[in-house]
Amino acid sequence: MIKEFFPEPDAPNIKKTKTAWAHPIYTYEQMEAVEVAHRQAKNWPDYAAIGTMRVFRWGMDFATGYRHDHSQSTDHALDGKKVQPKTAMTERKWLIRCLFLESVAGVPGMVAGMLRHLHSMRRMKRDNGWIELLIEESYNERMHLLTFMKISEPGPFMRFMVLGAQGVFFNFMFVAYLFSPATCHRFVGYLEEEAVLTYTRLIADIDAGKLPMFQKMVAPDIAVDYWSMPEGHRSMRDMLLYIRADESKHREVNHTLGNLDQKNDPNPYASQYKDESVPHPVKDIEYQKPTGWERKDVIGS
Numbered sequence: 001m002i003k004e005f006f007p008e009p010d011a012p013n014i015k016k017t018k019t020a021w022a023h024p025i026y027t028y029e030q031m032e033a034v035e036v037a038h039r040q041a042k043n044w045p046d047y048a049a050i051g052t053m054r055v056f057r058w059g060m061d062f063a064t065g066y067r068h069d070h071s072q073s074t075d076h077a078l079d080g081k082k083v084q085p086k087t088a089m090t091e092r093k094w095l096i097r098c099l100f101l102e103s104v105a106g107v108p109g110m111v112a113g114m115l116r117h118l119h120s121m122r123r124m125k126r127d128n129g130w131i132e133l134l135i136e137e138s139y140n141e142r143m144h145l146l147t148f149m150k151i152s153e154p155g156p157f158m159r160f161m162v163l164g165a166q167g168v169f170f171n172f173m174f175v176a177y178l179f180s181p182a183t184c185h186r187f188v189g190y191l192e193e194e195a196v197l198t199y200t201r202l203i204a205d206i207d208a209g210k211l212p213m214f215q216k217m218v219a220p221d222i223a224v225d226y227w228s229m230p231e232g233h234r235s236m237r238d239m240l241l242y243i244r245a246d247e248s249k250h251r252e253v254n255h256t257l258g259n260l261d262q263k264n265d266p267n268p269y270a271s272q273y274k275d276e277s278v279p280h281p282v283k284d285i286e287y288q289k290p291t292g293w294e295r296k297d298v299i300g301s
């Protein structure tokens with residue numbers, strides 16, 4: 001299915017441009033079923049992944065002035081700390097946070113897809129369907145970024161920070177993926193756990209009436225087109241439900257890929273199963289496995 005959107009460039013002869021990557025349709029029940037979750041670390045690469053994620057998270061919190069509001073109730077384990085009013089998240093701070101987060105979120109999938117693409121060519125071996133999944137993930141993250149760009153225009157300082165962060169993060173992922181792709185997928189799985197938590201808190205802040213501007217805001221056209229948002233469900237909050245659901249999918253996909261044999265296993269999200277009636281990895285969020293699918297359950301050995 002080809003989806004049309006983005007009638008933007010200054011090209012008088014062109015009506016629309018198309019993407020082959022139509023977004024799967026999510027239902028409201030499915031999006032509301034998305035939960036904050038954590039996959040317990042099981043071995044030392046998991047601990048390395050989670051430790052690295054915490055360093056990145058700290059850096060990003062510092063750069064964007066972000067603090068979780070622990071007085072706000074969500075289903076994540078709360079540590080009971082109260083945030084002083086001066087550190088509370090305002091609408092402006094939330095937008096900076098989301099823009100910055102999404103500007104780097106599209107890096108890992110592209111690096112992983114690129115490296116697997118090059119590997120397949122130089123070894124003259126099949127890739128078994130991973131490349132497209134990974135690049136589609138970074139496409140999805142870039143759509144999140146473009147959506148937030150429709151709501152706020154970043155200034156020169158922000159653009160400079162994004163440039164620096166992309167340079168560092170791209171090179172970090174490039175080298176790390178050459179050494180241990182499975183650990184990199186685990187690391188991204190943990191990053192996405194944090195993304196789900198962050199968006200859950202943002203939605204909770206809107207529901208608590210702390211962000212009156214967001215409460216009234218409608219989703220930009222690009223979001224309505226991309227997620228096929230139904231009429232009557234096109235608010236900023238609705239849009240954040242879609243984004244959070246996407247992040248939960250990235251969390252599941254990367255934890256699953258981290259469980260697989262990187263060289264031999266097929267992409268379980270692009271596979272046909274001998275018994276299709278048994279729950280298995282899918283591209284939408286019909287079956288939600290926040291901590292990923294175990295290898296024995298999808299590959300079967």
Ligand SMILES: [Fe+2]
Pocket residue numbers: 102105140141144247
């Ligand atoms: Fe995202």
Ligand SMILES: [Fe+2]
Pocket residue numbers: 105141192195246247250
């Ligand atoms: Fe994500």
